[in-house]
Amino acid sequence: MLGYLFPGQGTVRVGMGAWLRRSPAARRRLDEVDALLSRPISPLCARGPLDRLVATEHAQIAVTACNLAALAVLDEEGYEPAVVTGHSVGELSALHAAGALDLAATVRLVELRARLMAMVAASGGMRAVMGLPVERVEELAGAASEPGEPAVVALENAPGHVVVSGAPVALDRLAGLAPGTKIVPLRVGDAFHSPLMAGAVPAWAAAVASAPLREPRVPVVPNVTGEPTTDLTVLRRALVDQLTGRVRWTRTMAAIAPEATLVEVGDSKVLAGLARRAGVRCLSMADPATVRRLAKGVAA
Numbered sequence: 330m331l332g333y334l335f336p337g338q339g340t341v342r343v344g345m346g347a348w349l350r351r352s353p354a355a356r357r358r359l360d361e362v363d364a365l366l367s368r369p370i371s372p373l374c375a376r377g378p379l380d381r382l383v384a385t386e387h388a389q390i391a392v393t394a395c396n397l398a399a400l401a402v403l404d405e406e407g408y409e410p411a412v413v414t415g416h417s418v419g420e421l422s423a424l425h426a427a428g429a430l431d432l433a434a435t436v437r438l439v440e441l442r443a444r445l446m447a448m449v450a451a452s453g454g455m456r457a458v459m460g461l462p463v464e465r466v467e468e469l470a471g472a473a474s475e476p477g478e479p480a481v482v483a484l485e486n487a488p489g490h491v492v493v494s495g496a497p498v499a500l501d502r503l504a505g506l507a508p509g510t511k512i513v514p515l516r517v518g519d520a521f522h523s524p525l526m527a528g529a530v531p532a533w534a535a536a537v538a539s540a541p542l543r544e545p546r547v548p549v550v551p552n553v554t555g556e557p558t559t560d561l562t563v564l565r566r567a568l569v570d571q572l573t574g575r576v577r578w579t580r581t582m583a584a585i586a587p588e589a590t591l592v593e594v595g596d597s598k599v600l601a602g603l604a605r606r607a608g609v610r611c612l613s614m615a616d617p618a619t620v621r622r623l624a625k626g627v628a629a
Contacts, residue, residue: 332589337417453520555580
């Protein structure tokens, strides 16, 4: 069976989506997304500048556009996933792939999410902590936190790859508590998946509550639970909770990798790389040869 993984905001780069436009199906989908947006995203993806593209209000839309275009290629080839999931904002692409959200609702929600999160930005940051188990990173984050200056585990990406999110002073304290540990600042707009995103929650929760979600055709694995579900109540709550909650990607991979051939559906190899760290093989639609390799694998 096939499992689709949809990448999130940290995968943007100038030129993203260029190879997808060689496919008529993907090109049509990118044009459809542009038409649904308040401002087309394709020119920014193609030419940048990078500082505008990585800004939250643009990055989430750019990634989603490429995710949906890559999905259109797989749809045209006749592939159907048995389970889907998405990393952070990629969860909305996953809901679309599962049939829970139509294209217009998906684009509308992503554009709103990006705008709301950008409005509360510039108050925090994120850093990847390499080589430590998540339990140790949780201890360090707790020790580095002070009232009004939180540091929390935001992303459990893979064994030895944990991202901490929070106030800059708390992140600096954490680095001081772990000398010799490789800690890498991430180029993101704010402290995503942390309490510092709370200001965006009320408006986002209202939008999710009114969104036209349908029962998905296949299970979706929400970030905050790491467990497959088709329950709409769970899926709505998870969309809201993930704004301030943890992305449990390691648990997600453990839940679906043993049963599925995995494909990263977007113009990114980030999730394929995280899968390798977990000892799991994952194809990436960023490689134009993936459709051919997938066909050979299915035939075999």
